[in-house]
Amino acid sequence: MKKVITILLILLSSTVFSQTAGSLDPSFGNGGIVILNDYQSTGNDLALLSDGKILVVGEISTVSLLKFNSDGSQDTSFIAANSTIYGIASSMKIQADGKILITGYRNSGNGFIIRYNNDGSIDSSFGIAGIVDVTLKYVYKIEIDTVLNKIVIGGLSRTGTSDFFALARYNMDGSIDNTFNGIGIKIFTPSYSFPKLMSIQIDSLSRISACGFYHFDSNYYSSFATNNWLSRVNADGTMDTNFSNDGLLTVDNGSYFNEKFNESNAMILKSDGSLLMAGTKGVDPYFGRDFNLYEVSSVGTLAPSMPINYGFTNNKSDIASSIAKDNNGKFILAGKTGNGVYQNSFAVLRLNQDYTSDTSFGVNGRVETFSQDNDNKINNIAIQTDNKILAIGNIRLGTDLSFPTKLCLVRYLGSDSLGTNEFENNNGIQIFPNPVSKNLNLSFNTLPSLKSIFQITDINGRVILTGNIENDTMQINVESLSKGIYFLKINNNIKTKKIIKN
Secondary structure, eight states, X not given: OHHHHHHHHHHHHHHHTTOOTTSBOTTSTBTTEEEOOSSSOEEEEEEEOTTSOEEXXXXXXXXXXXXXXXXXXXXXXXXXXXXXXXXXXXXXXXXXXXXXXXXXXXXXXXXXXXXXXXXXXXXXXXXXXXXXXXXXXXXXXXXXXXXXXXXXXXXXXXXXXXXXXXXXXXXXXXXXXXXXXXXXXXXXXXXXXXXXEEEEEEOTTOOEXXXXXXXXXXXXXXXXXXXXXXXXXXXXXXXXXXXXXXXXXXXXXXXXXXXXXXXXXXXXXXXXXXEEEEEEEESOTTTSEEEEEEEEOTTSOBOTTOXXXXXXXXTSEEEXXXXXXXXXXXXXXXXXXXXXXXXXXXXXXXXXXXSOBOTTSTBTXXXXXXXXXXXXXXXXXXXXXXXXXXXXXXXXXXXXXXXOEEEEEEEEOSSOOOOHHHHSXXXXXXXXXXXXXXXXXXXXXXXXXXXXXXXXXXXXXXXXXXXXXXXXXXXEEOTTSOSEEEEEEETTTTEEEEEEEO
């Protein structure tokens, strides 16, 4: 009987690990998915912590901070203080000391910054009782300038009925930084109709790049037609005239007779100083938009053959709301695909370094999760050290607004996960048994170089066990490890094997 059970365990493990890149991670939540049980909740941003846990910010009545374990279960030992703020928590950053910055806007539209201690208590040394009420409205993004040790937020400034793109910079105690543009705030002119500043990047010179979009008057859909917007300012808050001559750039503009529905929703800064923007592009707000990508050089010129469109479903509205770069240099865009109203699914796209679709991921580089019968959307993503993709978003478990919105976490595999037998004897290393309960045996066809070491890491890259390799056979006691998936790494990842701990 014991032999039969062992065989079944190996067969089940091989089935689990025969998943391809882009598949839901079966070791996370319920088949790769976690849905918060609260009646009404949203998940807007997330952060991966050094201990492998996941910090999530959203709303459950008020702005709320939650923590999840690396397997997707909620960390019930973490109980964050009630923020007392009713509104939208749009963005979160973790300071070097572990303190947590959250920005967003109240239901009135007025912006705020909250700072929590790493234990979930509100940091009373920040602002007034841990909260800064900012002069900007509809704040969508927060970043930390690690060079100057400053906090930067992006939103809009309103004068009368006119709205302007705006940035503000704060000191680490929550006071306004008056060295930035003389007043701590940079307001971009001219005013625009319904501007949204969606993303910020700060380079090593403390220059701030910001992107977003605005509506413009047009022949049709005047309340929808939008243009991309991009800007860069110097560390002192003046316009960077080395960027597109005046510090401002619009890409692929629409016009009165040429409808465009373009948005820049997320941005990353590349090592060469260029900026990569993700969003949407099309000619109809509901049935004619695709994921969109464009790159702008460090001096503000559009890269050749840009922008690029990537469609999911024909005649649908595909919108990328986030972008990230994985540990192999590939780019991941995530958001939603659907009709733009209540029928949307989670959508993830992976691109090669040359921006072609990565056909090893999902179907032609694309993955959809959940049916398009409900209103579902990814708001942000994070990449684990093992290249798994963690996505935070919202799911509506019904077809109209009468159904509640739920916070949803999804984790996707970043690479093919092979069956157990495929890992047992390759690269000149044999490991057995696998799955393992107590002692893991290693046998090397050729002894690795002198001073070789092994590491056993968890799925989030945390080192759990380490030691020296001195013989061509050895044994590692893994009895103390919890059940789950681990990685055996030899000589700093030169050779890696997956381990199943029973």
